[in-house]
Structures are given as structure tokens and as C-alpha cells.
Amino acid sequence: MSTESGHSAPTAHNEKTVTNRTMDAAVAVLFMALAAVVMSDSWRVGASWASDGPQAGYFPFYVGLIMFIASTVTLVTALVSRHPDLGNFVDRSQLVSVMQVLIPTTVYVGLIFLVGIYLASAVFIAFFMWWLGKYPVAKIIPVAVGVPLALFVMFEIWFLVPLPKGPLETALGY
Structure with a gap:
């Protein structure tokens, strides 16, 4: 179906919902929050090196930290990219x-x-x-x-x- 300007009229199949950039940022923020919870709870149970080895939260804390850093990079990339992906995330x-x-x-x-x-x-x-x-x-x-x-x-x-x-x-x- 074409309009007078020659463009196709939007259908349910190709209507915009949310951009890839927005979803990248939203998922990054959710993962940052999850990582913060993991790090916080790991710190609560002990996330350092004790005399007998790592405490219970040592490895989960660093996994959370890596998750947080990776999510921060994803968020910053999504927000400050010179060529953001503004394509439709989902029809x-x-x-x-x-x-x-x-x-x-x-x-x-x-x-x-x-x-x-x-x-x-x-x-x-x-x-x-x-x-x-x-x-x-x-x-x-x-x-x-x-x-x-x-x-x-x-x-x-x-x-x-x-x-x-x-x-x-x-x-x-x-």
C-alpha cells in the first residue's frame, strides 16, 4: 500500500516499536543492576582473601564486577555512538x-x-x-x-x- 508521497503505509508488521539502541541501553542497565546486587551480597558474605583462601563471596564478587564493567561499556557505547543502531528491535x-x-x-x-x-x-x-x-x-x-x-x-x-x-x-x- 502506498501513500501519495510514494512511501509505504505502516502495517502491523513493520511499525516501529523500540530501537536496537534503546534495548541495548535498557538491557545494559538491567545487567548493571543485577551485577550490583551480586557484588553487594558477595561483599556482605565476604569477598576478600582470608588466611585459608578465598571467602564465600570472592569469586561471585569478581564475576559481578566483570558483568558490571561489560554492561557499562555496552551502555556507554549505546549512548555515545556516532552511528547508533536505530533499526527496529522487534516488529x-x-x-x-x-x-x-x-x-x-x-x-x-x-x-x-x-x-x-x-x-x-x-x-x-x-x-x-x-x-x-x-x-x-x-x-x-x-x-x-x-x-x-x-x-x-x-x-x-x-x-x-x-x-x-x-x-x-x-x-x-x-
């Missing part, structure tokens, strides 16, 4: 696809804290099978119930590894 259609997975997954993680991992997993599996997979309910229910049940047996009974429980598991005595 709208690609962003929609990512959000279709990211948002429900974020809700799933939140549900784990409210109802436990097994019920949250059943809801998560059922939702994705229904919404994106378009499966019939007769296929959704056995999978959505069977997978968390199999994981429960494997982790809680066989391996004796407790996973986050919610009110349902607590009411059932687990």
Missing part, C-alpha cells in the same frame, strides 16, 4: 507473539505463590492448550491434570524434593 507482530507467552507466564509465576506450583501448573497448561493450541476440553483436562500429578509423584514422593505448596495441597495434608 509489532513479533512483539505480540512474545507478549502472548510472557504475560501468561508472569501470571503463572505469581499464581505459584498464591496457590502452589501444582495447581498453577494445571491452570497454565490448560490455558495454553485452550488459547494457543485450540485443543478440545477432552484433551486439555487429562494433560492439565496428568502433568502436575506426574511431577508431584516424581518430586514429592520419589525424590523427596518439596516444591511450593498452596492451600489445596495443605488441605490435603501435603
Whole structure:
């Protein structure tokens, strides 16, 4: 589709969302924050050399420091480059696809804290099978119930590894 000026009209596929430069800077800042947390906690537990060798936080502190320096270089490069990469980081259609997975997954993680991992997993599996997979309910229910049940047996009974429980598991005595 062309406009009177001869340029193509933007479509959902080629609409601008965010530039590569912006994403480089944003990810660099996030990694700098993560590195600062690693360094801070490593310093708290001891990040120097003791008489018997390195303290518990020695190596994590320096890994965090390297991460922080590398992220700072990336941030400075993104901000002061003479030829910044202003290309589109992601098309709208690609962003929609990512959000279709990211948002429900974020809700799933939140549900784990409210109802436990097994019920949250059943809801998560059922939702994705229904919404994106378009499966019939007769296929959704056995999978959505069977997978968390199999994981429960494997982790809680066989391996004796407790996973986050919610009110349902607590009411059932687990």
C-alpha cells in the first residue's frame, strides 16, 4: 500500500516499536543492576582473601564486577555512538507473539505463590492448550491434570524434593 508521497503505509508488521539502541541501553542497565546486587551480597558474605583462601563471596564478587564493567561499556557505547543502531528491535507482530507467552507466564509465576506450583501448573497448561493450541476440553483436562500429578509423584514422593505448596495441597495434608 502506498501513500501519495510514494512511501509505504505502516502495517502491523513493520511499525516501529523500540530501537536496537534503546534495548541495548535498557538491557545494559538491567545487567548493571543485577551485577550490583551480586557484588553487594558477595561483599556482605565476604569477598576478600582470608588466611585459608578465598571467602564465600570472592569469586561471585569478581564475576559481578566483570558483568558490571561489560554492561557499562555496552551502555556507554549505546549512548555515545556516532552511528547508533536505530533499526527496529522487534516488529509489532513479533512483539505480540512474545507478549502472548510472557504475560501468561508472569501470571503463572505469581499464581505459584498464591496457590502452589501444582495447581498453577494445571491452570497454565490448560490455558495454553485452550488459547494457543485450540485443543478440545477432552484433551486439555487429562494433560492439565496428568502433568502436575506426574511431577508431584516424581518430586514429592520419589525424590523427596518439596516444591511450593498452596492451600489445596495443605488441605490435603501435603
